[in-house]
Amino acid sequence: RDTVVATPAYSYYDKEYLCAVKIGTPPQTLPLDFDTGSADLWVFSSETPSSSVSMGKAIYNPKNSSTAKLVTGATWALTYGDGSSSSGDVYTDNVTIGGLNVAAQAVESAQKVSSQFAGDTALSGLLGLAFGTANQVKPAVKTFFDNIRPALPLPIFTVNLKKGAPGSYNFGYIDTTQYTGALTYTPVTPRYSLWEFGISGFSIGTAIKNSTVIDAVADTGTSLLLLPLSIVKAYYAQIAGSSYSTNYGAYVYPCNITPPDFNFYIGTAKQVVPGRYMNYGYISNTQCYGGIQSQGTLMFSLFGDIALKAQFVVFDASVPRIGWANK
């Protein structure tokens, strides 16, 4: 069993949450973005063009690790939903998270990163926690979770992200002090190798439940809560002075207004995302960027950090299923 602290980067926005991961011998510690929306462990490294490595960023240098081994011929390339991308070659090395150690974990070394990653001064890479079938290494390699899963008391990890404060990822056990009320589970369909689940309905503020099944993905690698446009419009209709900004391509609202809660239902259980969690940052001293935005043409909704930070979530690979609790 193991717990690792998840620290929000880019204070106020909680743009992403980073966890310290030790790679190599002697250990090189890198802050990685644990990402349930992808399945590759990739890092900025000594092979990443220095023009793409912001000052002070921790990188992985396999030459400084006595346990690093190049995986001959293996390559990887990733493109994420926002168009960001990275690619490179692959090493195996010792990877330790909290107290959990994998001896020959595939560590994907970035030889190219897109501008979004080059401009991110906080993270040194991603650690994918989606299903292994989404791994993009050719030939495929195992995720960290798939490697440690046999050693865990339970084949699960839990996500307890917080608003503006460090939370935690726990592996192999449920810390019942991290949530209130009941945990409600619902099946996961790994159709796209993602943690995809169905919500039975939603409500805005104190309104009654709108019973409609919505297909969603729990994605710690996405910052926002992306929903069908009809729901997004109904949500901002409740905020006087809000509007769709063509400039930002997003809904914005007056910062001095606390938006309504967004509630979603797992079975009959009501899961609450408080309105005070909806501020994704100031774009002027009066206008704020809404945490709820449209999922556009995506074939599912994305429950990213805006929603996850209000919940305690169990990612259970045994069924698979996902459990939600308020906190």
Ligand SMILES: O=C(Cc1ccccc1)Nn1cnc2ccccc21
């Ligand atoms: O890419 C996405 C959103 C997404 C779109 C379509 C299918 C599945 C997920 N999240 N994400 C997950 N990790 C990321 C890393 C960078 C940018 C976005 C990232």
